[in-house]
Amino acid sequence: MCFTVSLWDRIYPIVLGLPFNLFWLTLWMLLTPLCMWGAYFIETRRRHEKDNPPA
Amino acid sequence: MTPSATALGIILAIVALGSVIGFYAGARRKMDLEQWTVAGRGFGVLLMWLLMAGEVYTTFSFLGASGWAYSRGAPTLYILAYITLAYVVSFFILPPIWELGRRHKLQTQSDFFTWRYRSKYLAAAVSLVGIVFMIPYLELQITGFGIIAEVASFDGIGRVPAMLVAVILLAGFVLTGGLRAVAWVSVLKDILMLIAAAAVGIGIPFAYFGGIGPMFTALIHAKPSHFVMPGATPNLGHAWYISTVLLTGLGVYMWPHSFGAAFSAKSSETLRRNAVIMPLYTLSLTMMLFVGFAAILVLPNLRDGDLSLLAMVRKTFPPWFLGVIGGAGALTAMVPAAILVLSSATVFAKNLFRPLFAPKMNDHEVGRIARLMVVVISLISLYLAIHGSTTLVSLLLLAYAGITQLFPGVVLGLFWKRVTMPGVFAGLTFGVASMAILFLTKHDPFLGLSAGFLGLCANFTIAVFLSLLAKPTSQPIANL
Numbered sequence: 001m002c003f004t005v006s007l008w009d010r011i012y013p014i015v016l017g018l019p020f021n022l023f024w025l026t027l028w029m030l031l032t033p034l035c036m037w038g039a040y041f042i043e044t045r046r047r048h049e050k051d052n053p054p055a
Numbered sequence: 056m057t058p059s060a061t062a063l064g065i066i067l068a069i070v071a072l073g074s075v076i077g078f079y080a081g082a083r084r085k086m087d088l089e090q091w092t093v094a095g096r097g098f099g100v101l102l103m104w105l106l107m108a109g110e111v112y113t114t115f116s117f118l119g120a121s122g123w124a125y126s127r128g129a130p131t132l133y134i135l136a137y138i139t140l141a142y143v144v145s146f147f148i149l150p151p152i153w154e155l156g157r158r159h160k161l162q163t164q165s166d167f168f169t170w171r172y173r174s175k176y177l178a179a180a181v182s183l184v185g186i187v188f189m190i191p192y193l194e195l196q197i198t199g200f201g202i203i204a205e206v207a208s209f210d211g212i213g214r215v216p217a218m219l220v221a222v223i224l225l226a227g228f229v230l231t232g233g234l235r236a237v238a239w240v241s242v243l244k245d246i247l248m249l250i251a252a253a254a255v256g257i258g259i260p261f262a263y264f265g266g267i268g269p270m271f272t273a274l275i276h277a278k279p280s281h282f283v284m285p286g287a288t289p290n291l292g293h294a295w296y297i298s299t300v301l302l303t304g305l306g307v308y309m310w311p312h313s314f315g316a317a318f319s320a321k322s323s324e325t326l327r328r329n330a331v332i333m334p335l336y337t338l339s340l341t342m343m344l345f346v347g348f349a350a351i352l353v354l355p356n357l358r359d360g361d362l363s364l365l366a367m368v369r370k371t372f373p374p375w376f377l378g379v380i381g382g383a384g385a386l387t388a389m390v391p392a393a394i395l396v397l398s399s400a401t402v403f404a405k406n407l408f409r410p411l412f413a414p415k416m417n418d419h420e421v422g423r424i425a426r427l428m429v430v431v432i433s434l435i436s437l438y439l440a441i442h443g444s445t446t447l448v449s450l451l452l453l454a455y456a457g458i459t460q461l462f463p464g465v466v467l468g469l470f471w472k473r474v475t476m477p478g479v480f481a482g483l484t485f486g487v488a489s490m491a492i493l494f495l496t497k498h499d500p501f502l503g504l505s506a507g508f509l510g511l512c513a514n515f516t517i518a519v520f521l522s523l524l525a526k527p528t529s530q531p532i533a534n535l
Contacts, residue, residue: 019271022341025135029337032139036146036331043327 058374062207065378073243073386077228077236103320106238114199114388118361119447124347126360133299139334140304146330150323151469164314165406171468172476175410182406185311188457189399193436195450196392206365207381222437229393229429237393244390247383256342259349298508306459312398361447400428456507460486463518478521486514
């Protein structure tokens with residue numbers, strides 16, 4: 001992920017009025033909680049199964 | 056009333072309100088060491104969220120971020136990335152740390168090192184690194200407080216007397232309330248900070264440019280090179296960005312205070328949920344950057360970029376609102392500063408002084424030494440803040456370059472059975488020494504990479520290599 005900087009560190013295209021690099025980072029601030037929520041969901045289910053093994 | 060009296064009056068009222076909340080929250084409980092440092096391990100999701108937001112969103116995000124946006128440009132974007140990365144890291148490391156803390160009654164980061172590596176000397180070294188690099192972080196907070204008083208008083212009050220007042224308030228506050236006080240003051244701080252971010256981040260672009268889009272159009276037209284890396288700097292390019300994001304993102308939870316905060320959670324579940332929602336809070340930082348960028352065209356000749364946010368507020372809004380923003384800023388300096396002082400003092404007394412010099416000391420006496428250290432550490436930071444002259448972001452980067460050197464010890468300790476004490480100790484020593492040499496000889500960034508990151512790579516390699524040389528032992532490690 002982190003080696004993509006040179007791909008998104010640019011001004012154009014301007015999205016929602018933001019230079020592209022700023023837009024890109026802001027977008028990830030919104031996507032990260034979503035991904036984390038997914039991870040949380042998987043983790044919780046795994047722990048649940050560990051505690052209550054299926055009969 | 057003159058504008059400065061109005062603004063200062065409101066700032067004082069907010070700080071006073073914060074202090075009352077703090078004193079009240081702390082006053083109703085008996086303060087033993089466990090209560091003072093980890094608040095009896097009883098924080099639920101809400102208080103935990105407040106505490107963690109309290110320690111991550113410091114005066115650095117308030118003044119430093121906009122300051123760098125103003126003076127450096129695009130490299131500032133690293134801030135948005137590293138905080139988000141930090142929460143991802145926290146999702147994986149904090150729950151196991153909490154679990155160990157509960158099982159083995161750990162209160163501080165150094166307790167973890169003592170327990171995992173069975174060496175009081177390594178734990179003492181870790182404590183020392185923690186305390187030494189907390190000082191620039193604390194210096195940053197105190198400087199921020201000074202800047203606020205300076206701008207809000209329309210340059211009537213110098214930074215130095217303001218910083219002195221800040222330190223006195225801070226010490227009083229920490230000594231009486233402990234961690235619980237800090238978390239509750241965070242409530243007020245976060246509400247004010249969110250209001251401030253929304254009001255200035257959206258209000259200012261609209262006031263001067265008619266919107267955020269038009270603002271960037273005007274800015275890009277005027278200064279296109281400011282908005283791609285390396286911005287207005289000679290050497291902060293992509294390599295610097297990547298290495299700095301990694302360094303600081305991995306470092307956020309290596310701070311003795313943020314690491315220790317994990318112990319005050321009620322359950323590991325609390326910490327996981329926290330990690331999921333925290334990144335959203337980072338959006339407020341984008342707003343702070345807007346203000347720094349707006350200042351480039353509106354106030355082109357500021358002598359110090361760190362003044363940009365408050366100077367813009369002062370120019371745009373009536374004095375009472377400057378007071379509200381200043382008050383929010385003052386609390387964002389006080390709350391993290393309180394946490395920093397509290398944990399560095401505890402670590403000093405409990406993990407450095409007692410094991411090495413006075414092994415027979417009881418918890419009560421450790422508490423006394425810790426309270427004495429609160430005063431000592433505050434005064435050292437005050438001294439440095441008065442004599443320092445660097446930007447807020449540079450102070451933070453220095454602090455991170457040091458503190459992240461603890462990362463290999465923590466992560467290998469948690470997830471790799473074979474890691475050994477000598478490996479971690481040698482890695483830590485080499486990492487800190489190499490970053491210190493590069494910083495002192497002014498070679499940061501080195502070959503385009505952040506000096507702290509290079510130290511970290513060497514540190515990690517040494518720790519792994521030396522551990523592999525040792526014979527596998529049956530170290531007791533918790534089954535996670």
